[in-house]
Amino acid sequence: MSLVGRAVDGTGPAPRVTNDAARVRAGAERVAGTLDIAALYRRYGDMVLGRCRSLLGNDADAQEAMQEVFLQVHRQRDAFRGEASPTTYLYRAATNTCLNRMRTRRRRPEEMVAEPPAVLASDALVDQVELRQVVQRLLADEDERTVSCVVYHYLDGMTHDEAGALLGISGAAVRKRIGKFRERLGPTGPSWFREGGT
Amino acid sequence: MSGHLSTLVLHQYRYGEISGAEAVALRQHLDACPECAARLRAQEAERRAFELTPMPDALRGLDAEPGWRRFLRIGFVAPLLAAAVATLVVVPVIVGGLGDDPAADPVGGEVGTTRTKGVDLPLEVWTDGASGVRAVAEGEPLAAGQRVQLRYDPQGHEWSVLAGVDGTGAVEVFGQAEEDGATGGRHAPFSLVLDATAGPQTFVLLLSDRPLLEDELQRAVRGSEVDGVVRHAVSHRKE
Numbered sequence: 001m002s003l004v005g006r007a008v009d010g011t012g013p014a015p016r017v018t019n020d021a022a023r024v025r026a027g028a029e030r031v032a033g034t035l036d037i038a039a040l041y042r043r044y045g046d047m048v049l050g051r052c053r054s055l056l057g058n059d060a061d062a063q064e065a066m067q068e069v070f071l072q073v074h075r076q077r078d079a080f081r082g083e084a085s086p087t088t089y090l091y092r093a094a095t096n097t098c099l100n101r102m103r104t105r106r107r108r109p110e111e112m113v114a115e116p117p118a119v120l121a122s123d124a125l126v127d128q129v130e131l132r133q134v135v136q137r138l139l140a141d142e143d144e145r146t147v148s149c150v151v152y153h154y155l156d157g158m159t160h161d162e163a164g165a166l167l168g169i170s171g172a173a174v175r176k177r178i179g180k181f182r183e184r185l186g187p188t189g190p191s192w193f194r195e196g197g198t
Numbered sequence: 199m200s201g202h203l204s205t206l207v208l209h210q211y212r213y214g215e216i217s218g219a220e221a222v223a224l225r226q227h228l229d230a231c232p233e234c235a236a237r238l239r240a241q242e243a244e245r246r247a248f249e250l251t252p253m254p255d256a257l258r259g260l261d262a263e264p265g266w267r268r269f270l271r272i273g274f275v276a277p278l279l280a281a282a283v284a285t286l287v288v289v290p291v292i293v294g295g296l297g298d299d300p301a302a303d304p305v306g307g308e309v310g311t312t313r314t315k316g317v318d319l320p321l322e323v324w325t326d327g328a329s330g331v332r333a334v335a336e337g338e339p340l341a342a343g344q345r346v347q348l349r350y351d352p353q354g355h356e357w358s359v360l361a362g363v364d365g366t367g368a369v370e371v372f373g374q375a376e377e378d379g380a381t382g383g384r385h386a387p388f389s390l391v392l393d394a395t396a397g398p399q400t401f402v403l404l405l406s407d408r409p410l411l412e413d414e415l416q417r418a419v420r421g422s423e424v425d426g427v428v429r430h431a432v433s434h435r436k437e
Contacts (some may be wrong), residue, residue, distance in 0.1 A: 041257055046210045046248035050241065065386040067256050087210050143269075 037074050044086060045070075048094045054155065055098035057132055065101055069093050083090055092166050099147055102132075103139045131155050138181070145169070146177045203227060203234045212241055320430040321403040322349045324385070339435040342394040348386045348401055352377035355405035357430070360386055361419040365397015365436065371415045392436065400433040 048069050052062035072093060073080050080089055131154065138147045145167060152163035153174065160178070161171035201225065203211075210216050211224050228235045285428070309383075324333040324347045340346065352358045356379055361371045393398060400421045405408065405428040410418070418424040421431075 037257055038253065041253055043213070044242075045253075046245045047213075048209050049248060050244050051205075063254070067254050070257050085210070085215065087213060088217060092208070152204075157202045158204040158206065162204055162206070174393065 033192065035110065037070055040073065040086065041070055041088075044090050048090050051091060051094040052098050055095065055135070055151070057130070061101065065094070065097050069097050072097065088166060095148060095151060098137070098145065099135070099151070104133060137185075141184075142181060146181055149174045149177045150181060202231065203237075204236070205237070206240050208234065208241055212238065212245070218279060219370055262294075268420075278283040319403075320351050320353060321401060321431070321432050323401060323432055323434060324330060324349050324384075328414065336432075337435075339437045340392055340399055341390055341437050345391050348388070348403075349383055350386065350403045350430075351383045352380050353405055353428075354379050354381050356407040357405070358372075358407055359404040359410060359419075361402045361404070362417070363397065363402065363419065364393075364395045366395060369419050371419060376409075389417075395436070397436065398433050399436050400431055403430040405430070 023177045045066065047067045049062055052065040052069075053059065056062050056065060069090065073090070080086070131151075134154075135147060135151060138150055143151075148167055149163055152158045152166060153160065156163075158166070159171065160174040164171040167174070205218070207224070211221065216224060323340070324331060325334050325340075325344060334340065334346065346362055350358065350360065356371060356377060357374060358377050359371060359374045361369060364368050365382070404415070404418050406426050408426060410424070410427065414424050418427045418429055421429065
């Protein structure tokens with residue numbers, strides 16, 4: 001799997017980043033072959049929490065989702081150990097957890113909170129409120145994988161290949177899913193969405 | 199949208215998981231891209247805020263699992279025995295620390311009189327036979343279903359890896375442990391029950407002063423020379 005950054009406004013080649021270096025057991029939780037949830041939390045909790053905030057939009061939900069992610073890792077230790085990079089595993093797990101929560105919230109509108117206070121997480125390349133609105137629409141009509149493709153590509157700035165690597169599908173498949181969704185969305189989407197991406 | 203580093207790459211960079219030429223390229227990008235640099239600074243600020251918050255109670259109670267326990271899940275461990283072995287062998291080690299008690303019962307029985315202090319070899323296979331707990335002699339065959347335990351000496355190295363190669367050539371890296379420069383023999387805090395895979399069973403000890411990358415582990419276990427890695431192996435015929 002490779003993670004490929006994009007060129008800066010087309011002025012130069014994109015720095016190519018592979019995740020091989022991520023295999024360096026930077027944290028004691030992996031170096032010693034252990035699975036210490038506390039150590040994982042201390043090292044990666046900020047990323048997971050930030051991810052949850054950017055998708056869910058409020059701190060209370062984000063805190064709950066973050067705990068759910070680490071509890072899930074604890075329950076699925078074998079799957080976690082099979083991952084080359086805890087970062088990518090946790091990032092994907094946080095994304096899935098949040099999308100599931102958003103989907104559940106849609107089904108139970110009585111539990112929806114009022115428009116959440118803006119949490120300006122660091123992670124957005126696009127307007128987060130707008131993105132959440134798009135995701136809510138996606139959740140109503142699109143399959144889970146397409147939603148993830150849109151989130152990874154538009155919210156996180158991943159290339160199709162990067163998103164595909166996280167999802168276990170090809171970059172071309174990501175491009176196809178996004179393209180079809182854009183066709184269905186038509187001219188009503190936000191400007192950043194209509195512009196598409198690489 | 200285009201021309202920016204993804205959020206995930208920024209996290210990986212911040213966690214020090216990107217190195218070498220890739221890190222240089224990223225730094226150059228960050229120098230040239232105020233937006234990505236700002237996103238990185240925001241991540242760092244979130245990190246600082248995160249460090250000030252207490253760990254949620256729901257996560258505090260989750261037990262840390264000793265790394266060597268992974269050994270119990272490998273292919274040649276009989277699944278039904280794994281849980282029992284974990285109880286018998288791993289739990290005492292949790293209390294006593296990772297393999298720091300050479301007097302501990304290696305396989306759950308009485309310590310036999312044949313046990314030696316320290317190890318003569320960097321890596322030995324021990325078993326619990328009719329005559330008590332003892333080291334398996336060189337050339338002595340192992341049997342499917344036999345329970346064994348590895349005893350090893352880190353020889354002052356910082357890191358140790360125990361691994362196995364079965365008769366089909368399949369490599370299993372059981373775990374990597376930080377030894378902190380310790381010396382002297384110690385039993386790995388787990389035992390194994392050999393499966394019926396035909397062919398010799400080889401056990402490998404890798405010693406190094408740094409944690410090893412996955413591909414390095416695989417190569418070193420198979421016998422390739424890897425910089426800074428000392429390899430010891432014992433092989434036993436399986437009946």
